[in-house]
Amino acid sequence: MANLMKSILAGQHSVMTLREAASYLRISAPTLQKLAEDGEIPGVQIDGKWRFPKPNLDDWLALRSAHLEDQHVA
Numbered sequence: 001m002a003n004l005m006k007s008i009l010a011g012q013h014s015v016m017t018l019r020e021a022a023s024y025l026r027i028s029a030p031t032l033q034k035l036a037e038d039g040e041i042p043g044v045q046i047d048g049k050w051r052f053p054k055p056n057l058d059d060w061l062a063l064r065s066a067h068l069e070d071q072h073v074a
Contacts, residue, residue: 014054021052025061 018036021043022029033050036043042056 016052016054016057018050018052021050021057024054024057 016024018029018033022032025032027035032041032043032052035041036050036052041052041060043050043052045051
């Protein structure tokens with residue numbers, strides 16, 4: 001997680017706020033916050049506010065979609 005924080009602070013990622021990321025993922029902000037707090041989705045808190053690197057959200061979506069497809073096949 002420290003590397004993620006360093007890359008965010010260095011401007012190496014496109015970063016979304018909690019509200020932006022929730023809209024992008026089409027879930028509620030409280031749901032996204034719970035997922036982040038539980039470590040189920042990549043995000044970091046900076047000055048008490050959640051930030052989500054877009055590439056990490058894209059990876060999470062791809063993994064989630066693949067997992068859901070596997071469940072439908074099984």
